[in-house]
Amino acid sequence: MxxxxxxxxxxxxxxxxxLTRGRQPINESRSAPLLTGQAVIRRYIIxxxxxxxxxxxxxxxAWHLYDSYRVMTVTITSPLDGxxxxxxxxxxxxxxxxxTTLDGLxxxxxxxxxxxxxAR
Structure with a gap:
């Protein structure tokens, strides 16, 4: 949890x-802006x-799903007759x-x- x-x-x-970081104005030039080394590292870290x-x-x-489908042996003992x-x-x-048993009981x-x- x-x-x-x-x-x-x-x-x-x-x-x-x-969402809150400032938007960069769009460059009108055709060439792609070069990223500095620090910006590239930050992008890779993120x-x-x-x-x-x-x-x-x-x-x-996946582990939770796998573990929930494990088959267990449940023993119920009555205190009256043992x-x-x-x-x-x-x-x-x-x-x-x-x-609920494997048979649906x-x-x-x-x-x-x-x-x-x-455990089984």
């Missing part, structure tokens, strides 16, 4: 900077930072006291039952 906030703040700051931020965002999103039942569940389908766990989640 903090990463999303910082990424959004960075994008807003960069957009604000690009492009590199934007590229790194975009690559980081894509990597984080019977344990195992289910195969995707990580994204575990929501507090509810879970929706299970609601009571507060007395114990739920143990382990």
């Amino acid at each position: 903090l990463t999303k906030f910082l990424l959004t703040l960075l994008v807003i700051c960069l957009a604000w900077w690009f 492009l590199a930072v934007l590229g790194i931020v975009a690559l980081g965002g894509l990597t984080l999103g 019977v344990s039942v195992q289910y195969q569940v995707r990580k994204k389908d575990i929501e507090g006291e509810r879970l 929706q299970i609601r766990v009571s507060s007395q039952e114990r739920m143990t989640i382990s």
Whole structure:
């Protein structure tokens, strides 16, 4: 969550900077204006930072998607009779006291039952 906030703040700051900096008057001459060494370096640094931020965002999103589809083994133990039942569940389908198995079975766990989640 903090990463999303910082990424959004960075994008807003960069957009604000690009919009508020003064526009250069258009040269009427046909020759392209030569950039100074400092302007070229600044342009490459900005492009590199934007590229790194975009690559980081894509990597984080891909990892989140990959991790949410991992199959976990959930063991539910009843305290009354001590019977344990195992289910195969995707990580994204575990929501507090509810879970949905790979077969589509929706299970609601009571507060007395114990739920143990382990990697496959």
